Amino acid sequence: MPDPSRPIRTAAVIPAAGRGVRLGPGAPKALRTLGGTPMLVHAVRAMAASRAVSLVVVVAPPDGAPEVRTLLDEHSFGRTELLVVPGGETRQESVRRGLDALPDGIDVVLVHDAARPLVPVDTVDAVIATVRSGAPAVVPALPLADTVKQVEPRPRGEAEPVTGTPERALLRAVQTPQGFDRETLLKAHDTVVEGEGATDDAGLVERLGAPVVVVPGHEEAFKVTRPLDLVLAEAVLARRRATDGYV
Numbered sequence: 001m002p003d004p005s006r007p008i009r010t011a012a013v014i015p016a017a018g019r020g021v022r023l024g025p026g027a028p029k030a031l032r033t034l035g036g037t038p039m040l041v042h043a044v045r046a047m048a049a050s051r052a053v054s055l056v057v058v059v060a061p062p063d064g065a066p067e068v069r070t071l072l073d074e075h076s077f078g079r080t081e082l083l084v085v086p087g088g089e090t091r092q093e094s095v096r097r098g099l100d101a102l103p104d105g106i107d108v109v110l111v112h113d114a115a116r117p118l119v120p121v122d123t124v125d126a127v128i129a130t131v132r133s134g135a136p137a138v139v140p141a142l143p144l145a146d147t148v149k150q151v152e153p154r155p156r157g158e159a160e161p162v163t164g165t166p167e168r169a170l171l172r173a174v175q176t177p178q179g180f181d182r183e184t185l186l187k188a189h190d191t192v193v194e195g196e197g198a199t200d201d202a203g204l205v206e207r208l209g210a211p212v213v214v215v216p217g218h219e220e221a222f223k224v225t226r227p228l229d230l231v232l233a234e235a236v237l238a239r240r241r242a243t244d245g246y247v
């Protein structure tokens with residue numbers, strides 16, 4: 001039985017073990033710089049900016065945990081505690097390793113892509129507040145600007161037959177941090193096996209049949225995936241530095 005007088009503790013797991021193949025050749029994506037600072041450092045700062053987040057678990061490239069620890073030790077994240085663990089071959093495996101490192105006493109868990117370095121703190125806080133108010137799984141998301149077609153996939157270069165057009169007003173593009181009641185997220189990772197097609201943590205929870213809710217996301221929480229995203233991220237960061245004194 002949970003002790004109602006114990007304060008709710010929130011931790012963030014940051015999967016940062018991806019290679020960044022779509023960004024092109026270079027260092028692992030999380031270690032590439034944005035305005036001279038590694039993307040991962042921006043992502044950790046974004047989580048530490050929330051007063052609710054007391055611990056950040058960074059999931060480093062599988063053979064790079066000591067280097068990532070050294071890099072993070074060169075920066076200050078206020079009172080937020082940091083752990084660094086090695087990641088796995090897939091995002092799901094990397095998140096699982098981060099969850100395994102969580103100490104007792106954490107009730108709410110955020111999972112946040114290192115590849116979304118510029119998520120504003122208001123979005124982080126809105127996700128946490130919604131989990132704390134009783135929702136077991138919360139995702140920030142935005143309506144789509146484009147119409148979406150379902151297709152029969154064909155090899156690259158071949159025309160793909162369209163099989164349907166989902167109603168756009170019912171669709172949302174999902175971002176991170178996604179927020180969870182810890183037990184729900186652990187159960188989802190324990191239950192849903194890799195390869196069942198979940199591309200995010202909320203997708204694992206959906207497969208349990210547990211409710212997932214959406215709160216408004218933010219345009220600046222976009223994922224740095226392709227080279228053009230890096231151009232946009234540099235521009236957003238330069239504007240923040242010029243107008244908000246952001247580091």
Ligand SMILES: Nc1ccn([C@@H]2O[C@H](COP(=O)(O)OP(=O)(O)OP(=O)(O)O)[C@@H](O)[C@H]2O)c(=O)n1
Nearest residue numbers: 015016017018019020021022089090094114115
């Ligand atoms: N084995 C993996 C794969 C991905 N990630 C992390 O999951 C997040 C979202 O993944 P994505 O943007 O797809 O990153 P990459 O896998 O690095 O990109 P790509 O698919 O282009 O290689 C990133 O922060 C990435 O570091 C991870 O921790 N472990």
Ligand SMILES: C[C@](O)(CO)[C@H](O)COP(=O)(O)O
Nearest residue numbers: 091113174175176199200223
């Ligand atoms: C978790 C995520 O960022 C939500 O949009 C996304 O699903 C990650 O996908 P990726 O292909 O692993 O980047």
